[in-house]
Amino acid sequence: MSTDTIKSVARYFVSITIVLVFVFPIAWFGLTSIKPVSAVFNKDRVVVFDFQPTFDNYRVTILGGKKSDTKADSGILMGTSGEGAYDGRGSIVSSLIIAVCSTILATSISLLAAYALSRLAFRGSQGYMHWILSQRFLPPIAIIIPLVFIFRDLGLRDTHFGIIIAHTLINIPIALLILKSFFDDVPREVDQAAMIDGATRFQCFYMVVLPMVKGGVAATAVLCFIFSWTEFLLSLFLTNSIRTIPVKITTFVTSTGSEWGYISALGTAAIIPGFIFILLVQNHLVRGLTMGAIKD
């Protein structure tokens, strides 16, 4: 074998090994979710593969099955928490409502602002951009405490609408900056041509430019969805009974022990939508993650 072949084989080998290291925690988590409890808590043999796969953990967490209906081998049955404590269906619905609504809200109002910042030259537009950017760098903890009081006074605490607003708030800066970078890619002559033909600014935006940045809007929406779907801190502070999935999962850790079967089942289920979406927007991912600063 020539040295080039050896090098290329070695590079494959190292690359695959590294990628496997990064995939391993997810795979391990997924594997745990279908293990019977005796295999999860087996401390004499940590790496077990010869177990009987079970879907009881999914039955309880995402299908609403009763813990008592499943085999005694599911769940560690040590908590005193009632039936339904591990039912994640409500959380899945809440997370979906919140993620979808905040995505639509954040993307649509950011579209308007992004178009104006890209096309209408006005005094202070640079300052406005900086203000938006600084919102992205704001630690959520700095607004969360007053937000709890404001939400309480407005009756928004522990409501879907309240978290939708909160998630929209953190998604706006990201969505706006990405969308502006997509609008900047469209030549201004396009607008000018439409306006010479008698279109108003809004018609020009809605009928001419918007269709040209469809891909960018889709990518932005996907990123907003993922941010909302995975968000933890705001949901934790602003709710008591409505639990998004990330917050719900943390309640499975109790002082008497952690229900690893249920945690891994709901956790694995929560990862799947993100996986599908991120594969759809691979081409715009870098632009999204750098808020339009790097175009790919």
Place this chain on the structure above:
Amino acid sequence: MSSRALLPRWLTSEHPLPWLFPVTSLLLVFGLYPILYSLWLSFFKRNPATRKEKFMPSYNWEKLFSDDRVWDAIQITFTYAFIALALQLILGLAIALLLDSDKKGYGVLRALMTLPLVVPPAVTGMMFLLMYDSSFGVISNALYSLNLLSPSAPILGTGSTALWGVIVADTWQWTPFMVLIMLAGLRALPKEPFEAAAIDGASSFQSFIFLTLPMMSKIIALAVLIRGIDLFRIFDYVKVMTDSGPGTATETLTAYAGTVYFKSANFPYASTVALGTLILVLLTATLFIKVFKVRF
């Protein structure tokens, strides 16, 4: 054209106002107002016994500077951010160089590499809690068999290793972010300088140090800024994995603000700590932007 005749100009789509109104009003009401509210709150002294608050503008701010836990938290936050950033940057660049190939299979590897990005950070915390478990955790057991860890000193339960445990989880999740950005940077490099360097007999290591790195400096600075600010705001991993413990070994600034909020219900002081964090983030970020001339 009739709308132009009926409405004042600032209400038509020719003027930026209607475009920016929804985003601006939302950010003002739920973004800026809470910060002002927070500032206002920080001027009150809370009496824990009577739960009454008294106007004493300097009380909390003086307390902030004389609070040892704040200084510890600042130190822990900086240590955390610095180590995690260095690890993620070096790994990200190395993995990007490795995966930057047009050969068959590398596309799939690059796609797989993005998967950790969509896992909710709270779930990431859970994944690592499971793998770190001192009796059946796969990472702990691997370290036991290598004699690198003893069961009497669990990773997250020991002061000297707990922060590292959290850093590993953060690095697992966010190295892919660096990889993606570095890959975009590598792809955008011009070919000619490298060809010229090769003709002049430069080794690939030399062309990496003298060509790749300088040409990527802008992108590296941008990645460091975005990631650095997110590291500063770290909350989810600490909350889920260690809840600031053992003792206060992993208590970052945001975690401390959360602790003051949840455990002692001292809202004015919690706001002060949160605002202190915000000021520190803004100062550090502004300094970084000025020094490295980052542009969005």
